[in-house]
Amino acid sequence: MDMITLLNPKAVRFLSSATSKKRLFQSIGDVAKSVYGLDQETAISALQERESLGPTGVGHGVAVPHARLDGIDSVLGVFFRLEKPLDYGSVDKSPVDLVFALFAPREAGVEHLKALAFISRTLRNPHICEKLRANDDPAKLHAILSAPEANKAA
Numbered sequence: 001m002d003m004i005t006l007l008n009p010k011a012v013r014f015l016s017s018a019t020s021k022k023r024l025f026q027s028i029g030d031v032a033k034s035v036y037g038l039d040q041e042t043a044i045s046a047l048q049e050r051e052s053l054g055p056t057g058v059g060h061g062v063a064v065p066h067a068r069l070d071g072i073d074s075v076l077g078v079f080f081r082l083e084k085p086l087d088y089g090s091v092d093k094s095p096v097d098l099v100f101a102l103f104a105p106r107e108a109g110v111e112h113l114k115a116l117a118f119i120s121r122t123l124r125n126p127h128i129c130e131k132l133r134a135n136d137d138p139a140k141l142h143a144i145l146s147a148p149e150a151n152k153a154a
Contacts, residue, residue: 003146007077011035014136057090066102075115
């Protein structure tokens with residue numbers, strides 16, 4: 001698994017305003033629709049449903065919201081770097097400023113878990129997170145996530 005196949009460069013954004021988790025999920029849904037052609041309401045609803053099972057804020061300012069959807073063939077990613085950290089209800093109570101959302105086929109099984117593990121390992125690397133937080137250009141953010149260093153984290 002690598003970032004190039006998981007994350008379309010057009011699905012990487014610097015978000016200057018996310019006032020709530022609900023608004024954040026709406027923005028993720030917007031990007032999922034415009035870049036991947038997903039149904040926006042279905043994507044948002046699936047993220048909210050998964051979040052109701054427990055927070056996807058994994059700590060250290062990182063969240064990995066994820067959901068399984070019908071009608072897609074591969075795992076798809078959306079990455080946001082938030083200008084202003086958002087209270088997300090993370091396990092460590094820290095606000096979130098790096099968000100990597102994943103959408104997987106409903107029957108993905110192992111591929112979904114591999115993608116989650118890959119993203120988690122990548123965003124646990126403090127050097128990668130430091131570089132991400134120092135940039136607001138989507139092309140640079142994608143380059144950081146796609147660099148060999150990030151892929152070695154997996």
